[in-house]
Structure formats: C-alpha cells, structure tokens
Amino acid sequence: xxxxxxxxxxxxxxxxxxxxxxxxxxxxxxxxxxxxxxxxxxxxxxxxxxxxxxxxxxxxxxxxxxxxxxxxxxxxxxxxxxxxxxxxxxxxxxxxxxxxxxxxxxxxxxxxxxxxxxxxxxxxxxxxxxxxxxxxxxxxxxxxxxxxxxxxxxxxxxxxxxxxxxxxxxxxxxxxxxxxxxxxxxxxxxxxxxxxxxxxxxxxxxxxxxxxxxxxxxxxxxxxxxxxxxxxxxxxxxxxxxxxxxxxxxxxxxxxxxxxxxxxxxxxxxxxxxxxxxxxxxxxxxxxxxxxxxxxxxxxxxxxxxxxxxxxxxxxxxxxxxxxxxxxxxxxxxxxxxxxxxxxxxxxxxxxxxxxxxxxxxxxxxxxxxxxxxxxxxxxxxxxxxxxxxxxxxxxxxxxxxxxxxxxxxxxxxxxxxxxxxxxxxxxxxxxxxxxxxxxxxxxxxxxxxxxxxxxxxxxxxxxxxxxxxxxxxxxxxxxxxxxxxxxxxxxxxxxxxxxxxxxxxxxxxxxxxxxxxxxxxxxxxxxxxxxxxxxxxxxxxxxxxxxxxxxxxxxxxxxxxxxxxxxxxxxxxxxxxxxxxxxxxxxxxxxxxxxxxxxxxxxxxxxxxxxxxxxxxxxxxxxxxxxx
Amino acid sequence: xxxxxxxxxxxxxxxxxxxxxxxxxxxxxxxxxxxxxxxxxxxxxxxxxxxxxxxxxxxxxxxxxxxxxxxxxxxxxxxxxxxxxxxxxxxxxxxxxxxxxxxxxxxxxxxxxxxxxxxxxxxxxxxxxxxxxxxxxxxxxxxxxxxxxxxxxxxxxxxxxxxxxxxxxxxxxxxxxxxxxxxxxxxxxxxxxxxxxxxxxxxxxxxxxxxxxxxxxxxxxxxxxxxxxx
Numbered sequence: 001x002x003x004x005x006x007x008x009x010x011x012x013x014x015x016x017x018x019x020x021x022x023x024x025x026x027x028x029x030x031x032x033x034x035x036x037x038x039x040x041x042x043x044x045x046x047x048x049x050x051x052x053x054x055x056x057x058x059x060x061x062x063x064x065x066x067x068x069x070x071x072x073x074x075x076x077x078x079x080x081x082x083x084x085x086x087x088x089x090x091x092x093x094x095x096x097x098x099x100x101x102x103x104x105x106x107x108x109x110x111x112x113x114x115x116x117x118x119x120x121x122x123x124x125x126x127x128x129x130x131x132x133x134x135x136x137x138x139x140x141x142x143x144x145x146x147x148x149x150x151x152x153x154x155x156x157x158x159x160x161x162x163x164x165x166x167x168x169x170x171x172x173x174x175x176x177x178x179x180x181x182x183x184x185x186x187x188x189x190x191x192x193x194x195x196x197x198x199x200x201x202x203x204x205x206x207x208x209x210x211x212x213x214x215x216x217x218x219x220x221x222x223x224x225x226x227x228x229x230x231x232x233x234x235x236x237x238x239x240x241x242x243x244x245x246x247x248x249x250x251x252x253x254x255x256x257x258x259x260x261x262x263x264x265x266x267x268x269x270x271x272x273x274x275x276x277x278x279x280x281x282x283x284x285x286x287x288x289x290x291x292x293x294x295x296x297x298x299x300x301x302x303x304x305x306x307x308x309x310x311x312x313x314x315x316x317x318x319x320x321x322x323x324x325x326x327x328x329x330x331x332x333x334x335x336x337x338x339x340x341x342x343x344x345x346x347x348x349x350x351x352x353x354x355x356x357x358x359x360x361x362x363x364x365x366x367x368x369x370x371x372x373x374x375x376x377x378x379x380x381x382x383x384x385x386x387x388x389x390x391x392x393x394x395x396x397x398x399x400x401x402x403x404x405x406x407x408x409x410x411x412x413x414x415x416x417x418x419x420x421x422x423x424x425x426x427x428x429x430x431x432x433x434x435x436x437x438x439x440x441x442x443x444x445x446x447x448x449x450x451x452x453x454x455x456x457x458x459x460x461x462x463x464x465x466x467x468x469x470x471x472x473x474x475x476x477x478x479x480x481x482x483x484x485x486x487x488x489x490x491x492x493x494x495x496x497x498x499x500x501x502x503x504x505x506x507x508x509x510x511x512x513x514x515x516x517x518x519x520x521x522x523x524x525x526x527x528x529x530x531x532x533x534x535x536x537x538x539x540x541x542x543x544x545x546x547x548x549x550x551x552x553x554x555x556x557x558x559x560x561x562x563x564x565x566x567x568x569x570x571x572x573x574x575x576x577x578x579x580x581x582x583x584x585x586x587x588x589x590x591x592x593x594x595x596x597x598x599x600x601x602x603x604x605x606x607x608x609x610x611x612x613x614x615x616x617x618x619x620x621x622x623x624x625x626x627x628x629x
Numbered sequence: 630x631x632x633x634x635x636x637x638x639x640x641x642x643x644x645x646x647x648x649x650x651x652x653x654x655x656x657x658x659x660x661x662x663x664x665x666x667x668x669x670x671x672x673x674x675x676x677x678x679x680x681x682x683x684x685x686x687x688x689x690x691x692x693x694x695x696x697x698x699x700x701x702x703x704x705x706x707x708x709x710x711x712x713x714x715x716x717x718x719x720x721x722x723x724x725x726x727x728x729x730x731x732x733x734x735x736x737x738x739x740x741x742x743x744x745x746x747x748x749x750x751x752x753x754x755x756x757x758x759x760x761x762x763x764x765x766x767x768x769x770x771x772x773x774x775x776x777x778x779x780x781x782x783x784x785x786x787x788x789x790x791x792x793x794x795x796x797x798x799x800x801x802x803x804x805x806x807x808x809x810x811x812x813x814x815x816x817x818x819x820x821x822x823x824x825x826x827x828x829x830x831x832x833x834x835x836x837x838x839x840x841x842x843x844x845x846x847x848x849x850x851x852x853x854x855x856x857x858x859x
Contacts, residue, residue: 003703003743005833005840006703009833029704030704031703031704032701032702032705033701033703033843033846033847034699034701035699035700035701035847035850035854036699037851037854037858040699056831056833057829057830057831109829109851111830111831111847114700
C-alpha cells in the first residue's frame with residue numbers, strides 16, 4: 001500500500017519509466033519527502049548533501065553559481081536551469097564529483113521526493129537503461145551545446161543584414177549613353193549589371209541592364225553598340241534596403257525570379273546583391289530547391305523538388321530557424337511550384353482570365369509540412385465550353401498535387417470540386433449563402449476563404465470578393481460575434497493551478513496543440529482582422545497590423561506572436577519526430593507528447609498557454625461572447 | 630488564547646504524565662516517559678479501523694512517519710497491518726480498501742515491501758518503539774490515540790504520554806490569524822480535503838493510513854513554515 005504512489009510517480013519519469021516493477025519498488029522505498037517554502041535554498045554535492053530530488057509540486061531554479069547570501073541578490077542572478085513538476089535535479093553533482101555543488105532556489109513552494117545518492121548510484125550500476133540514459137545525456141548535453149553554437153552561426157546568416165553580404169559595385173549610367181559606353185563602365189567596375197536613369201517618357205525613373213541583356217542585344221540585329229542603353233533596360237527595379245534581413249533578400253529573389261537585387265540605403269542606391277553571392281552565404285538547399293522548380297518540366301520533377309523542400313524544413317528547423325520564417329520560405333517555394341503547375345496544366349488561352357487561390361494554412365503562409373491542400377479557382381468572362389475545359393484541367397491539377405505529395409483535403413476544398421472552381425459571380429453568391437444561412441460548415445469555409453491569397457493569375461478577382469465580404473460583415477455586425485465563438489470552443493489545456501492538462505493515450509501524456517493553443521490564436525486573430533478589414537492573411541502580419549491599429553497592445557501583440565511561434569515550433573518538432581518514425585503526411589496529428597519535452601519546454605508551454613487563456617478572455621470581452629454562447 | 634491557560638495546561642499534563650509513569654507495568658517501555666526526543670523531530674501517524682467507535686472497533690492498519698526538520702522520512706516509515714478476528718465491516722472496507730482477504734493472505738510476520746503484518750499487541754509494541762518520546766502529529770489525533778490506548782491501557786496500564794499536535798487546530802489558528810474577524814467567529818471548514826486544497830498541497834495518494842499520515846505531515850510542515858514566516 002504505502003509506496004504505490006511513489007512507484008507510480010517514478011514510472012512517469014524518463015528514464016525511470018523503463019525500469020521493471022522490482023527495480024522501481026526498491027527505488028520507491030528509499031524515497032523521502034521534503035518540503036521547501038518559497039525562497040528556500042538548498043544545495044546538492046557529492047558529500048553530506050548527496051541526494052537526487054524529484055519535483056512533486058512547485059518550481060525550482062538552479063543558480064548559475066554560489067548560493068547568494070541574501071534574497072536581494074538573487075533577483076539579478078542568472079538561472080542555469082528550471083525544474084517543474086516531474087523533473088529531477090541534483091543528479092549532475094551526484095554523478096560528477098568534479099562539478100562541485102549545485103545550488104537551488106525554490107521559486108514556488110515545493111514538495112520533492114528525495115533519493116539518497118547511494119541508492120541512485122547503485123541503481124545506475126545495476127540497471128543498464130539508467131546507465132545508458134545518464135551517460136548518453138552527457139553526450140547529448142555536449143551535442144546540445146554544439147547544436148546551439150551551430151544554430152547561432154546559421155541564424156546569424158539568415159538574420160544578418162544585407163550590407164554584411166558581398167555587395168557589387170554600383171554602376172549608374174544615363175539612359176542616353178550608348179550601349180558601348182555602359183558596357184565599358186561595367187567592365188571597369190567588374191560588375192555585370194548597371195542601373196540606368198530612364199528618360200522621362202518611361203513610367204519609372206530607373207531601370208536595370210544586365211550582362212544577359214547585353215548578350216541578347218549583341219545576338220540580335222536590332223541593336224548596335226551606339227544604341228541608347230535605356231532601350232535595353234528592364235524595370236521596375238527590385239531593391240532591398242541595406243539593413244533588411246538577408247532572408248528577405250532571398251525571398252525577394254525567389255518571388256520575382258531574378259538574379260540580383262539593387263541594394264538601397266537611406267541616401268540612394270548602393271550596389272547589387274546577386275543570387276550567386278547570396279547562395280554562397282546560405283550554402284544550403286533553399287536556393288537549390290528554387291532552381292529545381294524553375295527547371296522542373298514534369299510531375300516527376302516536382303515530386304523530387306517537394307522532397308527537397310521537406311529536407312530543407314528538417315534542416316532549417318534543426319538549425320534553430322524560427323518556424324515563422326521556415327513557413328514563409330516553404331510557402332514561397334510551394335507557391336512557386338503551384339504557379340509552375342498552373343502554367344503547365346491550364347489551357348493557355350484562359351490563363352489570363354483565372355486566379356488560383358491558396359487558402360487556409362497555405363494562404364496564411366503557415367503550412368510547413370504538407371498536411372493538406374486548400375485551393376480554389378476563380379474565373380471571369382468564360383463561356384460554358386471553357387468552364388468545362390477549366391474544370392477538366394483542375395481535376396488534373398488536383399491529381400498532380402496529390403501525386404507530388406500534397407495529401408487531398410478531407411473536406412474536398414480543392415479546385416477539382418466544382419464548388420471551389422467558380423466564376424467571380426458564382427463565388428459572390430456562395431459568399432452570400434454563407435452569410436445568410438450560417439452553418440458550422442459555412443463558418444469554416446468562410447474562415448478558409450478569408451485566408452486566401454492569389455498564387456497565380458488575376459489578383460483583382462479576389463480583391464472584389466474580399467470587398468463583398470467586408471461589406472457583408474459591416475451590414476451584419478452580429479455575424480462576427482457568432483463567428484468568433486468557435487475560438488473558445490476548446491478548453492486551453494492548462495489546469496487551475498497552472499499545470500498542463502493532458503490526455504493519457506497508450507501511456508503517453510498527450511495534449512492537442514492545434515485545438516488547445518494554435519486554433520484559438522489563429523481564429524481569434526482572424527476575427528479581429530475581419531473586423532478591422534485587414535487584407536493580410538498571415539497571422540503574424542495580422543497581429544502586427546492589429547497592433548498598428550491599436551486593437552492589440554504592443555506588449556500583448558508581441559507576446560501573442562511569440563506564443564504562436566512557440567506552439568508552431570513544438571508542433572513542427574513533434575510532427576517531424578512522428579515522420580521520422582514513419583508516419584505518413586495525411587496521418588500526422590496535432591497531439592504533442594508532453595513527456596518528450598524537457599522541463600524548460602514544459603514551463604514555456606505553460607506560459608504560452610496562459611497567453612492563450614488571456615487572449616480568449618480578450619476575445620470574450622471584445623465580441624461580448626458570453627451573450628451569444 | 631490566554632497565555633496562562635497554556636501554562637496551566639502544561640503543568641497539568643506534566644502532572645498527569647508523572648502519575649501515568651508510576652502506573653506503567655512494563656519497565657521496558659519506560660522510554661515513552663523518560664526517553665530523549667531528537668530536536669525538531671515529530672511522529673505523524675494515522676490508523677484505519679474497523680469502525681469509528683474506539684470502545685468496540687479495532688485497528689486494521691497503522692502508519693507512522695517521522696518528520697525531521699523539513700523532511701518526511703517516508704523511507705523509514707512504519708506500516709503495520711493487523712489481522713482481525715471478526716470480519717471487517719463493509720462500510721469501512723470501502724473507506725480504507727483493506728479487504729479481509731488482504732489480511733488473511735498476508736501471513737503473520739510476513740514482510741512485503743515495507744509493510745509488516747503483526748498481531749495487535751506486537752504491532753502496537755513496534756509502534757511504541759517507533760515513536761519513543763517524540764511528539765505525535767495527526768489529524769483528529771484524539772481518535773487515533775484512543776484507538777492505540779485501547780490496546781496499550783489494558784496491557785501496560787498507561788495511556789500514550791506523548792505530546793500531541795493536532796493539525797486541524799494549527800490550521801484553525803492559522804486561518805483565524807489570516808481572517809480579520811470581528812466578534813462573530815468565522816466558520817472555518819476543517820475537512821481534510823479542504824485543508825489540503827487551501828494549503829495547496831497536492832493529494833499524492835489514495836486514502837490509506839500511509840498517505841493520510843504523509844499528507845498530514847505535509848500539512849504540518851506547511852503550517853509550521855507559515856507560522857515562521859509570519
């Protein structure tokens with residue numbers, strides 16, 4: 001009877017959960033219970049205080065160095081680690097005599113189990129699983145250090161400013177100067193492009209001429225060395241500010257499919273940043289994947305590219321890049337892929353009368369792993385025969401995406417479904433139906449639709465529909481309040497006393513991140529964005545815009561964004577893990593195995609969840625949800 | 630409470646203890662009266678019984694845990710099971726989950742885990758050795774002490790002389806000092822669960838003598854620290 005609970009407690013803690021009953025019982029029998037009020041201090045060493053502690057309740061911080069004499073001191077102290085419920089501490093001092101003592105400070109009243117070091121050491125000798133864990137974790141610790149060093153190195157590149165990259169000299173010539181003179185200046189400056197001041201009849205002031213343009217001119221008969229250089233120029237200039245992130249420079253190059261950006265400063269132009277130089281800095285596959293998309297000519301090629309994008313995700317994540325940025329890059333690449341596919345499959349004569357929308361998580365640029373696809377096609381001024389041709393090509397489009405590795409949408413929100421392949425007028429009627437006859441499904445469709453972005457074709461079509469949506473919302477203010485309700489429909493998985501609420505599945509404490517954390521933020525922000533008639537789709541951008549408009553306070557907006565980032569990172573990590581265990585894309589779920597998290601991660605999770613809880617309260621007040629629930 | 634009342638109580642209990650000591654039949658248990666108590670050490674204990682009447686009902690299981698400083702020495706806990714002649718009533722089985730079968734299946738003198746199965750007098754003997762001259766801590770301790778005395782009195786001629794600390798009383802005083810009450814005395818809920826909840830002590834185990842003793846010990850430690858800090 002007596003030690004059952006101790007035994008059950010140990011059973012929840014890795015690596016002790018690997019021990020058999022007998023081993024657990026013998027450890028459980030040697031546990032004492034210790035109580036510490038808040039602000040108490042204690043130490044663990046290899047002498048008199050040789051114990052390993054397990055946290056039953058409370059919160060313990062490990063001090064980075066000597067026990068400070070008084071409390072005032074501790075406020076400025078840095079903590080080495082934090083320990084919350086079900087974590088253990090002191091094992092390092094016990095295992096490694098050279099380390100000296102470990103010092104702890106009780107942050108929140110704590111009740112601990114205490115195991116004598118001798119019992120711990122004996123168990124370590126006797127049970128291989130324990131020995132492996134604690135020896136391996138030493139290596140792991142080193143690895144973690146290494147990883148964090150690597151992470152800084154590569155994030156630095158990503159997050160470095162443009163001016164830290166090699167910037168090629170700026171050559172600027174007047175539009176009226178001859179091709180030959182321009183070429184001479186480029187050679188002199190060892191640059192392969194020049195900025196051209198355009199004559200007044202052009203709509204832009206500046207254009208660019210590159211060595212490729214010169215080659216083309218040389219090959220054609222229209223131009224001779226005495227031609228005015230502006231006739232060759234391309235515009236508008238795509239530029240990047242010298243203090244912008246390199247990452248954004250890469251995105252711009254990707255989006256505009258160009259080889260170089262003009263770098264500008266506050267005082268004018270500075271020079272060129274070429275794709276080649278940029279790739280040299282990144283030295284990873286993001287550029288490669290991009291080039292592959294450009295070269296791809298068949299579905300099989302796209303399939304290879306999609307796999308490379310996946311590898312890229314794993315790599316970037318491992319390097320510690322924020323999920324938000326990974327998502328941005330991946331979505332850019334995916335869109336590029338869709339664009340290419342559209343050009344391949346759509347009847348050529350109809351391509352300028354359609355718009356392909358990506359919606360839902362893809363529209364928000366928040367999909368990192370290809371868990372599903374939500375897309376639609378809008379067309380205008382198309383006759384019946386052409387509609388049939390479009391629908392046929394869209395069926396091929398969906399089939400192709402599935403083959404490439406985008407699992408089909410379970411709700412059939414795909415271009416192959418005639419409901420999501422309609423004329424502008426058709427969509428207008430559809431929108432009206434969703435408003436006039438609100439159903440759960442209608443709400444969901446509207447939510448997905450509001451997150452839409454154009455991946456190919458006419459952006460004006462979506463704009464027209466969005467305006468209709470806003471005017472409908474304006475006419476029907478009650479609608480949003482009902483629409484917002486679902487942000488509160490799932491409980492935040494955090495208990496009254498601040499602990500994590502988990503479901504126990506096959507012996508693992510699990511928690512649904514999507515329902516409990518991500519969805520309330522995404523949907524709540526979506527509702528606020530609709531009300532503010534924002535055109536942004538990405539949740540982070542919406543939050544930023546809401547902060548600018550004063551709907552969210554600066555401080556809370558930042559907190560909300562960071563919480564979302566953290567949830568997405570955990571979700572990605574958990575999905576990547578599941579994938580590494582052989583789970584298919586379509587079968588990836590959103591449950592998070594809490595036991596696989598370190599105590600620090602668990603703590604952060606709790607904090608982030610409390611932000612969700614606060615956001616829900618804000619929504620409740622803002623939309624007066626208690627009246628409509 | 631008035632100071633002089635406490636003093637009077639002290640004098641009375643010293644006198645009673647002296648008188649008790651003279652009646653002790655077995656000198657082997659003199660340590661209960663004369664033994665050295667370690668500083669800052671207490672014994673927390675709880676028993677499960679066949680019913681709620683100390684005159685008729687018997688102890689089924691008894692757990693005692695030593696508290697030293699801020700430590701609850703569960704690894705050295707005393708856990709005793711006492712086989713019954715009469716069957717244990719159904720109502721009490723529901724409460725403490727010790728079935729008749731549990732007592733019968735465990736043979737006398739058997740030691741499984743850290744639970745000893747002993748006949749009543751031997752069990753209480755082990756308990757007396759365990760508590761020595763240390764103060765006793767419990768929740769509604771009076772009942773548990775009465776249950777032990779029911780064995781000790783006819784056997785040794787005395788009752789437990791140890792100082793008693795009632796956690797519900799400590800809790801009551803603590804709450805009273807927190808609540809700024811006027812003439813009307815506040816209504817303070819003294820249910821075990823309420824105390825645990827209000828003191829934010831996690832309920833670690835199921836309802837058995839050991840867990841109850843452990844939880845009581847934690848209540849005691851928390852209240853002690855509250856008194857120290859105020």
